[in-house]
Amino acid sequence: MRGYHFWNSPLRNGTRVPHASVLRVGISLMPKGLKRYYGRGHLHFLTFSCYRRLPLLNTIQARSLFVHALGEIRERYKFLLVGYVVMPDHVHLLISEPAKGTPSVVLKVLKQRVSRDLRGSKRRAPSGQLRFGVDGELPRFWQPRFYDFNVYSAKKRKEKLDYMHANPVKRGLVNNPAAWIWSSWSFYAKGEAGLVPIDRVE
Ligand code: NI
Secondary structure (H helix, E strand, C coil), X not given: CCCXXXXXCHHHHCCCCCCHHHHHHCEEECHHHCEEEXXXXXXXXXXXXXXXXXXXXXXXXHHHHXXXXXXXXXXXXXXXXXXXXXXXXXXXXXXXXXXXXXXXXXXXXXXXXXXXXXXXXXXXXXXXCCCECCCCCECCCEEEEEEEEXXXXXXXXXXXXXXHHHHHHHCCCCCCHHHCCCECHHXXXXXXXXXXXXXXXX
């Protein structure tokens, strides 16, 4: 979809008043009033964007590098990867809470890792590709904020998976989700392992 995904933002969608027990389980107050609700065993639908929404993931190499890093971070932090899509300028993930840390920590590490790896490959980047880094044109790779929507029902889970898998088609990148390999579509539609293993949650 175009534009930021404010409908996934706690600011819009999370107008539910947290129950007292939720507050005890754990909230981290984020800048600009974004609240994260952890410790409930919910899945988290995470949305984050490239710096200034620039298409920094607009190459096959960059998207594949991202998915590779995602697989490694998932092994290290032990979370379930239920679904994902890597778009040219943003990413959606549907994950469980990790055994170690929180979804927020996972994202921080993942974003740092991808940023570092792509900076390392900068010299090999084809001319004309957007550059970033201390000696590049852009100060950073990722937009600092991310949106976190707690997913706690099968209906919402399916809705988010369908949304992610349709995203490349709606954006006009491909005519069929099968043609966009940087998502969990092939796992759900065809039972095929894609670029990274997917965890089915019932
Ligand atoms: Ni999107």
